[in-house]
Amino acid sequence: MSSSFDRYQKRRLISSYFSVVISIALVLFLLGIVGFLLLNAKKVTDFMKENVNVTVYLKDTAKDVEIKQLEKSLALADYVKTTDFVSKDDAAEAMKSEFGDDFMDLVGYNPLQNSIDVKLKADFLTNEKLEELTALAQEKSFVDEVKYDESLVELINSNVKKISFWVLLLSAIFTLIAVLLINSSIRLSVYSKRFTIKTMQMVGATKSFIRRPFVWKSIKLGILGAVVALIGLGFVVYYVDKMFPELALRQSLVLIGGLFLAVFLLGIIITWISTHFATQRFLNLKTDQLY
Incomplete structure (x- = not known):
C-alpha cells in the first residue's frame, strides 16, 4: 500500500x-x-526602406554613353545603395512573365522606356533627398521623368x-x-x-x-x-x-x-x-x- x-x-x-x-x-x-x-x-x-524603388525613365533619344554616365554618377552618390539599368526589352519581358500576355501583339510595338532603377540607403529615404535625386536626374535633357511611390515613402x-x-x-x-x-x-x-x-x-x-x-x-x-x-x-x-x-x-x-x-x-x-x-x-x- x-x-x-x-x-x-x-x-x-x-x-x-x-x-x-x-x-x-x-x-x-x-x-x-x-x-x-x-x-x-x-x-x-x-x-523596407532600401527596397523602395526610384525609377528614372529615359527618352528613346538617350545615347548609351549618356546613360552609362548618369548611372555611374548616381551609383557614386553617397545616399544611393544600388543602381540597375533596365532596357525596354527587359521591361517588356518582365511584364509578359508577370501578366502572361504579350501586350506588344496588341499594340504592335514596345511602348515601354529604358530606365534606371535606383535604391537609396535607408538613412536617406526622405522626401528631401528624393526631391534632390529627382532634380539631379531631370537636369539631363535625355531624362523623361522620375517616379517613386511617394505615399509609400511617407507611410x-x-x-x-x-x-x-x-x-x-x-x-x-x-x-x-x-x-x-x-x-x-x-x-x-x-x-x-x-x-x-x-x-x-x-x-x-x-x-x-x-x-x-x-x-x-x-x-x-x-x-x-x-x-x-x-x-x-x-x-x-x-x-x-x-x-x-x-x-x-x-x-x-x-x-x-x-x-x-x-x-x-x-x-x-x-x-x-x-x-x-x-x-x-x-x-x-x-x-x-x-x-
Missing part, C-alpha cells in the same frame, strides 16, 4: 516538475522572440517611430508577464511542499537550510526550461535566416548569442528569485494558516 502511494506521489511530483519546465520554456521562448524582434527591428525597417517614415515604440512597449509587457507566470508556476510547486517546509522548521532547521534545496531544484528546472526555449528559438532564427537572407542574420551572431545568453540567465534569475520569496512566504506562515 505504501509502495503504491509512493509511486503515486512520485508521478505527481514529476508531473508538477514537467508543468513548471514547460511553463518556463514557453514564457522564455516568447520573451526570446520579442527580444529577437527588438534586435532586428532596425534591420527590418532598413530592409514608412511616419510608421518607423511608432513601430519602435510599440516593440519596446511589447518587450516590457512580455518581460512582466514572463516574471509573473514563472513566479506563479514556482509558487504552485513550492505550495505543494508547504507541509514539508513547516515540518522541517518545527524540528529546528534554519530558514536558509530549508530554502536551499528548493532554490537549487528550481534553478535546475529554470535551466532545463531555458534550454528547451533556446532550442525552439534556434529553430526560429534558422527559419527566418533561410526565408529572409536579406536580413543577414549571420552577420549578427554576436547579438544573437547575447540574446540566447540573456534568455538562459533570465530563466535562472527569475526562478531563483521566485523560489526565494515563495519559500520565505511559507516559512513565515503559522501552522493553522497552511490550510
